[in-house]
Amino acid sequence: MRGTELSELSTFLAVARHRSFRKAAxxxxxxxxxxxxxxxxxxERIGVRLIQRTTRSVTxxxxxxRYLADLTPAFEQLARAQDGLNAFRATPFGTVRINVPTSIAPFAFRDVLGQLIEGNPGLKLDIVATDRLIDIVEEGFNAGIRFGEVLSRDMVAVRIRPVQRLIVVGSPSYFRSRLPPQHPRDxxxxxxxxxxxxxxxxxDWRFEQDGEVIVVQVEGPITLDDQDLMIEAALQGCGLAYVWEDRARPHLEAGTLHRxxxxxxxxxxxxxxxxxxxxHVSGALRVLIDRLKV
Known part of the structure; x- marks a missing residue:
């Protein structure tokens, strides 16, 4: 099979998996x-229509x-054969495409990327950070990172590291006219x-003390979908923010935010x-798992 034909088949698999030309691209x-x-x-080459495309959908x-069902195991076998060559290399070779929530991506990969790439020059990482809940199989990822929630039974989960706790912070200007809350009900x-x-x-904001769990739905004029923006709004005195401790730490140390x-x-x-x-777990994915797991 020529390289051009193999590329065509890979492209077809991507479109079939995503049901989208844009996502496949x-x-x-x-x-x-x-x-x-x-x-x-x-x-045109095979003389059969494989994909129906309209302005709204790809089916x-x-x-x-049938072609998808036949090609998928063949390409998985090809990937295993390619990865088998890693046994003859000093370090793994290949690309790992991984999904991670935006809010904790910097923490998840802190002190990891530099050493990982330096020690594995044949490794390539394609990291997509989004807080959108996605299906890693349908969207063509090798792996994903999530919090300690229940994953489907057909997934293997490896604990990689504990997350910093969520904390409540506000700026000195916000507290000039308000007393800090002493209880979540406040x-x-x-x-x-x-x-x-x-x-x-x-x-929702969740709190726990001595086995008591309290969930609070806060009110306020600003709604955001990014923790950095939440911290920025808190720095400007717009209200209290519930953010990862690690993200707020520099401002806590500088005194521009108080917990x-x-x-x-x-x-x-x-x-x-x-x-x-x-x-199949490739050598490239294996070395990433070994570097991240606790």
Whole structure:
């Protein structure tokens, strides 16, 4: 099989997996027009329509579904064969595409990337940070990182590191006219900088002390979807923010933010790297797991 034909098949698999020419183009690092041209060339070469495309959707024909089912195990076998060559290399070779929540991406990879790449010159990392809940299989990722939530049974989860706790912070200017809350119930009298998930759901503030758990829905005029913006709003005295301690630490040390409800901010979540149990674990992914796990 020529390289051009192999590239066409890889492109078809990407489009079939994403059901999107644009997402397939992003995964392959090319323009959407190039993906469209490749699929058209493939269909002309084999003489069968594989993909139905409208302005709103991309679907597979019956022939496309059959082709996808036949090609997938073949490409998985090819990936295993390629990865088998790592046994003859000093360090792993290959690309790992991984998804991680934006809010904790810097913490998850802190003190990791430099040493990892320096020690494994054949390794390439494609890290996509988003707080959108995604299906790593459908979107072409080798692995993902999530908090200690329940993952589906067909996933292998590896604990990688504990996450800093979430804390409540406010600026000196905010507290000039208000007393700091002493109990989570006091937050009803305060202005909260709210966080909204990409799904549209609001993030509740959770507190725990001596086994008692309290969940608070704060009110305030500002709703954001980025922790750095929340910290910026808190620095400007717009209200109290509920953010990762690690993200707020420089401002706490500088005195530009003060924490409150410290005895109630005990909840911590572990981080897990997860990947499909039925997928081959490449040497490149293995070295990343070994570097991240606790």
């Amino acid at each position: 992003t995964e392959r690092g090319v323009a959407a027009s190039a993906v469209s041209h490749t699929i058209r060339s493939l269909e 597979l024909t019956d022939a496309g579904e 937050l009803r009298q305060h202005i909260g900088i709210r966080y909204r998930y990409p799904s549209g759901a609001m993030f 409150c409800l410290q005895d109630w901010c005990q909840i911590k979540d572990d981080l897990f790297l997860y990947y499909p149990s039925r997928r």
